[in-house]
Amino acid sequence: MSIENEIAAPHLKDDGQRHRAADDVFQHIVELIDSGVLAEGAPLPSEREISETCAVSRTVVREAVLALSNKGLIDARPGYRPIVRKANYDIAFETVDSVVSRLLMQPGGIRNLFDTRIMIEASLVRQAAVEAEKNDIAALQNALNANEAAIDDSERFYQTDIVFHAALFEVPQNPLMPAIHKAYTSWLAPQWSRMPRLPDRNRSNFIAHKEIFDAILMRDPDRAEQALRNHLAAAWTQVEQSFGED
Amino acid sequence: MSIENEIAAPHLKDDGQRHRAADDVFQHIVELIDSGVLAEGAPLPSEREISETCAVSRTVVREAVLALSNKGLIDARPGYRPIVRKANYDIAFETVDSVVSRLLMQPGGIRNLFDTRIMIEASLVRQAAVEAEKNDIAALQNALNANEAAIDDSERFYQTDIVFHAALFEVPQNPLMPAIHKAYTSWLAPQWSRMPRLPDRNRSNFIAHKEIFDAILMRDPDRAEQALRNHLAAAWTQVEQSFGED
DNA sequence: AATCTGTTTTGGTCAGACCAAACGAAGCAC
DNA sequence: GTGCTTCGTTTGGTCTGACCAAAACAGATT
Structure with a gap:
């Protein structure tokens, strides 16, 4: 076994699981929200814009946005720009x-x-x-x-x-x-x-x-x-x- | 206003909201699970296969599968075939x-x-x-x-x-x-x-x-x-x- | 029976395209 | 100015087709 096992492997996470690019984008947007860059009620940047700034394809961005929507962090009505949702106890349920x-x-x-x-x-x-x-x-x-x-x-x-x-x-x-x-x-x-x-x-x-x-x-x-x-x-x-x- | 308002509008749902194709696929798979066609623990059909049977693109299928995963209905470890999850109280939390x-x-x-x-x-x-x-x-x-x-x-x-x-x-x-x-x-x-x-x-x-x-x-x-x-x-x-x- | 090996399948990602609806600004009527 | 229509632009939703690496599979080998 060489050192390569430690550095290489861009597709692997710490625990050896494969990594989804969408997760990074997800995290990135969550941080934008937490840091206040995206205030609640504010619309997300357009998918194309995010795909540029995160250097990923729109496919990946869409997956991330969809995940955010599924978890209730944003409100993504079809056809409209996703809106940052205020965290409240109702969404949890x-x-x-x-x-x-x-x-x-x-x-x-x-x-x-x-x-x-x-x-x-x-x-x-x-x-x-x-x-x-x-x-x-x-x-x-x-x-x-x-x-x-x-x-x-x-x-x-x-x-x-x-x-x-x-x-x-x-x-x-x-x-x-x-x-x-x-x-x-x-x-x-x-x-x-x-x-x-x-x-x-x-x-x-x-x-x-x-x-x-x-x-x-x-x-x-x-x-x-x-x-x-x-x-x-x-x-x-x-x-x-x-x-x-x- | 003509009758057309009643029949046409394939993109509109009952309530006038736009409709996501992924939702249909989502529902379809849920029904497959409920009806027992997909037993718990069984892998989902491949994305390409689903995209054929549902007559949608793989893009849509992926969105549906991702949603199923986010909602905890399936267990989708990256790189592996998604597995139908047994509904239990832990996943809810x-x-x-x-x-x-x-x-x-x-x-x-x-x-x-x-x-x-x-x-x-x-x-x-x-x-x-x-x-x-x-x-x-x-x-x-x-x-x-x-x-x-x-x-x-x-x-x-x-x-x-x-x-x-x-x-x-x-x-x-x-x-x-x-x-x-x-x-x-x-x-x-x-x-x-x-x-x-x-x-x-x-x-x-x-x-x-x-x-x-x-x-x-x-x-x-x-x-x-x-x-x-x-x-x-x-x-x-x-x-x-x-x-x-x- | 267990292990290695090569082929096929599959998920993950990308690029580019099209459509219809939402958006936004310019123009128009009051 | 205010309100409304108009029209080009932007954006989300969907599709096609492609590529890669890893997983699954089948077959050959030991």
């Missing part, structure tokens, strides 16, 4: 959408996801019961009122239902939480939104919401958690009755 | 990695993520206290013993620390939970693994673990949660002292 949806297809997938939701929201209502502020309570109260007013309008009830839970996820003032809620509702929507809804069910769901709210008002985390678990368990039963075992 | 890491760079990002971890793990230990089975307890006990034995070996202690928490995430027997734990540890690793570690700290961390374990043993969810929160709060303090405000 959007980018996994296709994987998640196939995960949900496999047996027990929906139940597994739903269980994590129960777990998180249980913790959430406990926390809310302990430390919800006045404005949190007010937001919950408003959501609850809207919920009650929509009992006879199933479509609107579904919406206010989501808003009520969303209000819960706002309590910790952690920007991740609303994003998590949004992800849950969008992923579970195929089951929930298409489920037959009746004023009867709406009413019992509203009552469940109210029980959660009351427990929070009374600063009783145990009761809040129990009410939440009852509510979600009942919701699951409704789904199960409508669709069988998914 | 892997695919968001690049977005998450930039989210963590922004102020408060790490804290926000860590707070969600506290929230989830708090719920976890409560649940464990209520319904942990014999084998769960045994697993925790083992992890705890290994943890204690490693107090004087900081590197090993870090590993056993992770294993102890992992054992907690195994309790609900929900395949999502270990994946979540894995994601947390990998995302928070830059802070945790590179933090100065001393036998003193290790000892206090071990004690914290033991308190959690004991509370679970005693079937006391409140104490378990409190112990967990104390532990994670202390861990956060350690990180803060080491790195200042990230």
